Amino acid sequence: MGRITAERAQERGTLDSTAHAAVLQALGPADHVLPTVTDEIADLDLPGESPVAADTEADTEAGSGAGSAPVVVTDPEEFRALLRERAQAAGPEGTVGLVPTMGALHDGHSHLVEQARAENDVLAVSIFLNPLQFGPTEDLSRYPADLDGDLARLTDLGVDIVFAPGVEQMYPGGLPLIRVGSGDLGTQLEGASRPGHFDGVLTVVAKLFVLATGTGRPLQAYFGQKDAQQLLIVQRMVRDLNLDVRIRPVPIVRAPDGLALSSRNAYLNDDERAAALVLSRTLQALAAREVDLDQARHLIDTESIGQGPQTVELDYLTVVDPSTLAPADVAPGNLALVAARVGTTRLIDNWTL
Ligand SMILES: Nc1ncnc2c1ncn2[C@@H]1O[C@H](COP(=O)(O)OP(=O)(O)OP(=O)(O)O)[C@@H](O)[C@H]1O
Ligand SMILES: CC(C)(CO)[C@@H](O)C(=O)[O-]
Ligand code: BAL
Known part of the structure; x- marks a missing residue:
């Protein structure tokens, strides 16, 4: 989260004063607002200011139901710890839901979140614009971002935790050497036009799954059927690697005239x-x-x-x-x-x- 975004989020009440102060502290002096990225990541032409680049402090009192703001966490280990705490508090029958996104949320995302909310006791949404799944000539640098709008939407939907790391937090020290390969499924159709795309998707999704499992409660992860090839490849990863995650597909949400929301x-x-x-x-x-x-x-x-x-x-x-x-x-x-x-x-x- 950047300085301006933090100011706006506090004004609209989606960031409390403790979290706001933590954001400003983590951002450091005003002339050091931009995250430090490795040369390799910088080469990918990242947006100047990630909307999700700094730590907020988890407010463990918030986010306990519809209407209260979700706790915003940007540090992976904090996310893991908070999710585990919430999952264990949910009791022996509790389940955990995870909705991975890249932000700029629309009604299609809301549908995923609504289903996940209805089916789980603890609900986390991740917002991370993953550079690993973008090719060098793709739209990474202009991909839409609206963290304030996203947080307002997720507050209305009763999300408990928003995990919104910066690139440096997800890939400390540079892009990961060890990645998840998507095999033959990942080189056709979308993968033929976007070489490496699905390896990038699987690598970040695997990281999210690793962070969100091990809570002692079952994890259900929600993916839209709009990205049908992605859904299939993620399901295949879960099967092939014996990941302890139940994938929940969600039907395509369309505008009234039929255009798939995106x-x-x-x-x-x-x-x-x-x-x-x-x-x-x-x-x-x-x-x-x-x-x-x-x-x-x-x-x-x-x-x-x-x-x-x-x-x-x-x-x-x-x-x-x-x-x-x-x-x-x-x-x-x-x-x-x-x-x-x-x-x-x-x-x-x-x-x-
Ligand atoms: N119209 C939709 N209906 C159902 N699920 C959707 C829809 N749009 C996105 N999703 C799902 O939301 C999740 C997050 O997707 P993402 O953040 O990439 O949004 P997107 O709208 O697909 O973006 P893009 O424009 O990059 O394709 C994915 O599982 C995706 O399939
Ligand atoms: C699953 C995902 C969040 C991984 O970055 C992304 O590919 C998306 O939004 O569909
Ligand atoms: N929703 C798919 C993510 C991407 O196009 O990179």
């Missing part, structure tokens, strides 16, 4: 937002067998953006077996996956046929 929708101008609708509409038409796969691809690739010659640029539209990602027929139960660039924004969506 933090990256914030990049779209009005023309692009209108053009982006071609993704969900085409998936729906494919599911209804109104078009075949080739026609569906053509529809997306020729969708125009506004009045000019610019069109949506299809990356892939394919149908897969949802449990293996192997190419499959357009048949009931299979999954149609799409990725396309709308203007400069890369969007994904999917539809069960």
